[in-house]
Each structure stands twice: as structure tokens, then as C-alpha cells.
Amino acid sequence: xxxxxxxxxxxxxxxxxxxxxxxxxxxxxxxxxxxxxxxxxxxxxxxxxxxxxxxxxxxxxxxxxxxxxxxxxxxxxxxxxxxxxxxxxxxxxxxxxxxxxxxxxxxxxxxxxxxxxxxxxxxxxxxxxxxxxxxxxxxxxxxxxxxxxxxxxxxxxxxxxxxxxxxxxxxxxxxxxxx
Amino acid sequence: xxxxxxxxxxxxxxxxxxxxxxxxxxxxxxxxxxxxxxxxxxxxxxxxxxxxxxxxxxxxxxxxxxxxxxxxxxxxxxxxxxxxxxxxxxxxxxxxxxxxxxxxxxxxxxxxxxxxxxxxxxxxxxxxxxxxxxxxxxxxxxxxxxxxxxxxxxxxxxxxxxxxxxxxxxxxxxxxxxxxxxxxxxxxxxxxxxxxxxxxxxxxxxxxxxxxxxxxxxxxxxxxxxxxxxxxxxxxxxxxxxxxxxxxxxxxxxxxxxxxxxxxxxxxxxxxxxxxxxxxxxxxxxxxxxxxxxxxxxxxxxxxxxxxxxxxxxxxxxxxxxxxxxxxxxxxxxxxxxxxxxxxxxxxxxxxxxxxxxxxxxxxxxxxxxxxxxxxxxxxxxxxxxxxxxxxxxxxxxxxxxxxxxxxxxxxxxxxxxxxxxxxxxxxxxxxxxxxxxxx
Numbered sequence: 001x002x003x004x005x006x007x008x009x010x011x012x013x014x015x016x017x018x019x020x021x022x023x024x025x026x027x028x029x030x031x032x033x034x035x036x037x038x039x040x041x042x043x044x045x046x047x048x049x050x051x052x053x054x055x056x057x058x059x060x061x062x063x064x065x066x067x068x069x070x071x072x073x074x075x076x077x078x079x080x081x082x083x084x085x086x087x088x089x090x091x092x093x094x095x096x097x098x099x100x101x102x103x104x105x106x107x108x109x110x111x112x113x114x115x116x117x118x119x120x121x122x123x124x125x126x127x128x129x130x131x132x133x134x135x136x137x138x139x140x141x142x143x144x145x146x147x148x149x150x151x152x153x154x155x156x157x158x159x160x161x162x163x164x165x166x167x168x169x170x171x172x173x174x175x176x177x178x179x
Numbered sequence: 180x181x182x183x184x185x186x187x188x189x190x191x192x193x194x195x196x197x198x199x200x201x202x203x204x205x206x207x208x209x210x211x212x213x214x215x216x217x218x219x220x221x222x223x224x225x226x227x228x229x230x231x232x233x234x235x236x237x238x239x240x241x242x243x244x245x246x247x248x249x250x251x252x253x254x255x256x257x258x259x260x261x262x263x264x265x266x267x268x269x270x271x272x273x274x275x276x277x278x279x280x281x282x283x284x285x286x287x288x289x290x291x292x293x294x295x296x297x298x299x300x301x302x303x304x305x306x307x308x309x310x311x312x313x314x315x316x317x318x319x320x321x322x323x324x325x326x327x328x329x330x331x332x333x334x335x336x337x338x339x340x341x342x343x344x345x346x347x348x349x350x351x352x353x354x355x356x357x358x359x360x361x362x363x364x365x366x367x368x369x370x371x372x373x374x375x376x377x378x379x380x381x382x383x384x385x386x387x388x389x390x391x392x393x394x395x396x397x398x399x400x401x402x403x404x405x406x407x408x409x410x411x412x413x414x415x416x417x418x419x420x421x422x423x424x425x426x427x428x429x430x431x432x433x434x435x436x437x438x439x440x441x442x443x444x445x446x447x448x449x450x451x452x453x454x455x456x457x458x459x460x461x462x463x464x465x466x467x468x469x470x471x472x473x474x475x476x477x478x479x480x481x482x483x484x485x486x487x488x489x490x491x492x493x494x495x496x497x498x499x500x501x502x503x504x505x506x507x508x509x510x511x512x513x514x515x516x517x518x519x520x521x522x523x524x525x526x527x528x529x530x531x532x533x534x535x536x537x538x539x540x541x542x543x544x545x546x547x548x549x550x551x552x553x554x555x556x557x558x559x560x561x562x563x564x565x566x567x568x569x570x571x572x573x574x575x576x577x578x579x580x581x582x583x584x585x586x587x588x589x590x591x592x593x594x595x596x597x598x599x600x601x602x603x604x605x606x607x608x609x610x611x612x613x614x615x616x617x618x619x
Binding site for chain 2: 110117118119120121122123125126127129130151152153154155157158162163164
């Protein structure tokens with residue numbers, strides 16, 4: 001009977017854990033977020049008893065708060081060299097931003113485009129703008145109003161990484177969403 | 180021990196004196212090919228210490244030109260002479276130099292100084308045995324009254340005369356450079372600076388917490404056009420370097436970039452992306468009227484005027500990758516100029532209109548290159564890393580550009596034939612976007 005209860009609890013817990021694992025797309029997401037989202041199960045060291053629980057039903061306000069937290073953590077989209085297409089890797093991040101912006105038509109976002117230090121400053125300004133526009137176009141495709149978005153290209157003028165190595169260049173080729 | 184202490188103190192004083200040159204030039208290549216010349220330290224004919232040694236400026240200028248290699252002062256057979264009358268040709272027979280520069284400085288009423296100099300043809304002196312006609316050896320001689328503040332300036336003037344007399348090319352020593360210094364550890368990291376071409380007399384024209392880009396000189400050398408992000412967007416300004424007066428020229432949505440003055444100084448060619456893609460426009464500075472020059476869905480940017488003001492050199496991506504094109508303002512006709520290498524961009528035309536200087540990318544490396552417009556022969560001039568923003572000296576002999584050295588952005592110079600190379604290291608921050616002024 002106890003075993004049956006445990007089995008039932010597992011049925012609930014496991015899929016939730018699986019869902020939460022899927023939704024954590026990046027390493028930078030902190031444990032704090034995932035622990036509030038998913039249910040917890042703990043094992044008592046001595047007598048082998050385990051407890052299970054389900055995630056609390058979140059109110060819309062709570063959901064919004066969590067989403068907001070997520071947005072603030074993931075606001076950079078990286079690009080390949082001399083490319084301005086949004087990689088599939090960042091689709092989920094942009095979807096989160098897009099949902100939020102569609103739900104909140106009063107919120108405005110600034111999309112900054114950046115380039116690495118290769119090439120000329122002027123060409124990189126053009127490239128940075130193209131990247132920012134690619135992000136704007138993606139969001140617009142989700143229903144975000146053009147009036148909610150503004151674009152600025154800083155080209156190679158505001159690098160995030162100053163090492164001028166391939167890894168550094170990769171970090172500098174980015175679009176940044178600033179609320 | 181007492182004497183040692185005094186020397187130590189003297190040494191410390193010298194070491195602790197602030198370096199006057201903000202950009203100290205280090206010649207990295209090309210001294211061997213330079214022509215030997217002798218510069219005798221100018222003779223001070225006043226009492227007390229000499230205010231400033233003007234011949235030091237001349238020696239540095241000539242060495243930095245890459246064309247001349249001034250002989251070591253100690254190797255000169257005659258010193259402490261200031262005119263051809265004191266010149267003893269016999270003593271100079273074994274000297275390898277082709278010419279001798281000498282002169283004097285003496286106090287002049289009203290806190291001024293009388294500077295005189297003579298340029299002597301040493302080759303002629305070594306060939307002719309008759310020393311009676313000494314005056315024939317003088318290629319040029321001048322006398323000027325200057326103030327204490329004008330020593331460096333007049334030194335450059337002497338260098339200009341010497342350079343022009345010996346090469347037939349006008350000297351570009353009395354010129355300035357504008358550039359951007361970025362120090363990310365400061366609260367307001369972006370600074371627009373100007374300095375003498377050799378880095379002396381550095382002055383800040385503008386400081387901003389947001390990026391400053393693309394300074395470019397007006398043909399009269401009195402104004403600079405540049406891009407400022409001070410209002411969280413790109414805007415093109417023109418600023419008078421003497422009065423500090425600033426005028427906002429364009430502030431459209433999107434890119435407002437790469438401004439360059441037309442040869443008559445009345446217009447700017449620049450890049451705007453207000454209608455979608457970056458396109459090249461010409462704006463009238465006084466009326467702000469704009470005229471679109473290019474029309475293509477690919478990137479068009481980095482305009483530079485041909486000397487006649489009728490066409491522009493631009494970077495366009497219309498062929499798939501950035502390459503240089505020439506576009507005519509009246510007809511809009513456009514033709515591609517560069518085909519060699521993966522990318523060619525950031526071009527400008529030499530003052531004689533015969534060659535273009537640009538950034539070439541070959542095998543992923545970015546270097547400064549020159550192409551002859553008639554023969555289409557392309558030569559890569561530099562071997563430094565991540566080269567960008569080349570700017571040609573007004574006499575067409577040298578290119579100053581931005582590069583990377585030991586992980587920092589610095590300025591460097593290369594002669595038009597690629598043989599002479601120099602680096603301009605700096606103390607704090609990154610130095611970029613150099614622009615060489617016209618003749619002043």
C-alpha cells in the first residue's frame with residue numbers, strides 16, 4: 001500500500017522533473033529558479049522513507065514574476081562571424097521575450113547590435129544593426145509591435161570581452177535586449 | 180658618495196619628468212633604406228640655458244618621415260657652427276650625409292627668439308675643391324622671430340623646408356592627427372583627441388560616457404566631423420576645433436555614420452540607414468538637405484571623396500562580400516574596383532588621386548593595402564594584427580592606421596611603399612580611428 005502511494009507520487013513527480021529539465025536551456029539559469037518551479041523529493045537517510053510533492057499552482061502574477069526573472073538573466077543572443085541570422089539555439093530565449101512583450105504591449109525594449117573587432121568600425125556598425133534587426137524581425141514575427149522596439153548598433157565600440165581571441169570575438173558578436 | 184647622491188637625484192628628476200609626447204613613436208622597420216643627413220644642434224646665442232632645442236624636433240621629424248636617417252650628433256666632424264661661413268668642407272669629406280642642417284637661436288626683444296637656419300648641400304661641398312664660393316652650397320636659409328610657445332611648430336616648419344628641398348615632396352610635419360581614446364576603467368571612457376602629427380600637444384576635444392567614432396577633418400583643418408552616441412543613438416556632429424562650437428548635422432533613425440567632408444568643405448558624405456539598409460548619402464552641412472547616392476539591399480558604407488569631388492569610393496556588400504566600388508554622384512553609375520582577397524573595405528584615395536588605401540582581408544587576416552587605380556596592382560603594406568581605419572598623410576607619403584599590439588588598440592604608421600613602419604604606443608586605454616589633418 002505504501003509502495004503504491006509512492007509509485008503514484010512518482011508518476012506525478014517524474015514528468016514534472018522532466019519538463020523542468022527541458023525548460024532549462026542554459027547553464028546560467030540558477031538553481032533558485034528551477035527549485036521553485038519543480039517539485040522536490042527528498043530521501044531520509046535513516047529509514048529509507050521518501051516524500052513527494054507537486055509544484056504549487058502559480059498565480060498569473062507569480063508566473064509573470066518568474067518570467068521576468070528569466071528575461072533578466074537571458075538577454076543576449078550570440079551570432080556567428082559575419083552572420084546576422086538568429087541561431088535555433090536562441091529561439092527559446094527569444095520566444096520568452098516575445099511572449100512577454102506581446103502580453104505587455106506597454107513595455108518597450110531596446111535591441112543593441114554588436115560586432116567583434118575584426119573588419120572596420122563602419123562596416124561593423126552596419127553588421128551590428130543587421131543583427132539587431134534580425135532579432136527585431138523575429139520578435140515582430142511573434143506579434144511584438146514595432147513601436148515596442150527600438151534599435152541601436154554599437155558595432156565594435158562596446159566589446160564585452162577585451163581578449164581579442166576567438167572566444168572573445170564570439171562573446172562580442174551579440175544582440176542585447178535592454179528593457 | 181656626495182657626488183653619487185647628486186647624480187642619483189639628477190637621474191631621478193629626469194626619470195620623474197612627465198613624458199611630453201602622449202604618443203611616443205617607435206620605428207619598427209625601414210631605417211636601413213633611409214637617406215643619411217646631418218643635423219647639427221642649433222647654437223644658442225643667449226645667456227643662461229637654451230629654452231628648447233629646436234634641432235631635436237627637426238631630427239625626429241626627419242627620422243619619422245622614413246626618408247631620412249639623421250647621423251648621430253657625436254659623429255659629426257663640426258659642431259657648434261650655425262652658418263656656412265663657419266663650415267669647413269675638408270672636415271666633412273668622409274661624412275656619408277647628403278646635406279647638413281645648421282642654425283642658431285638668439286633672444287629677441289619682447290620675450291621672443293630669432294631662429295635662423297641653413298641647409299647645406301654636402302654632396303656638392305664634397306665634389307668641389309674651391310671653398311671660395313661657400314654661398315653656392317646653401318640650398319635654403321631662413322630667419323624667423325618666434326615666441327617660446329612656437330619652438331616645436333617652427334621646428335616642424337624647418338623640417339618641411341628641408342624635406343621639400345631634398346625630395347621635391349611637400350613635408351607633412353606641420354599637421355595634426357585626430358583620434359579616439361577609450362579607457363573602459365573610467366566613468367566617461369570615450370575621448371576625442373587631437374595632437375600634433377608626432378603626438379605632442381595632445382588636446383581633448385570631447386569626452387563622453389557613450390562611444391565616439393570616425394573623426395574626419397574639414398579641408399581647412401578647422402573642423403572635425405564625427406559620430407557621437409551621447410543621446411543613446413548614432414548622430415553626426417561637426418565641431419570647430421578652435422571655438423568648440425558643435426553642430427548636429429544628422430540624427431535620423433538607425434545608422435548616422437562614417438562622415439567625410441567634401442573637397443570644398445560644404446558637404447558631408449555619410450552613411451544613413453533610415454530607409455532600411457545602410458546607404459551612402461551626401462548632406463549639405465548648412466541646409467541639412469540630403470541626397471541619396473546608393474540604393475541597394477546590401478550594406479553600402481564608408482564613403483570617401485575622390486579629389487575632384489565628383490565621385491565617391493565606397494564599401495559595398497552587393498557582390499556578396501565587402502568590396503570597394505566607385506560611384507559617380509551625377510549619374511549614380513557604380514563600378515567595382517577591388518577583386519583580390521576575401522574582403523576589401525574602409526578605402527580612401529591618395530591626394531594625387533592615383534591610388535587607394537584600404538583594409539584588405541586575406542586568409543582571415545586584416546591588413547592595410549594599397550592599389551594603383553590604373554594598373555590595379557595591389558600591395559599589402561602591413562603585417563600587424565587587426566588593422567583598420569587607414570588615413571593618408573596630406574602629402575601622400577605615409578598612412579596612419581589603427582592596429583592591435585600586445586592586446587591593446589594602438590596607432591601605427593606605414594610608408595606608402597610599405598618599407599618604413601612605426602608604432603605609436605600609448606599609456607592608458609585604447610587608441611583608435613586616427614585621421615590625418617590636411618596641411619595646416
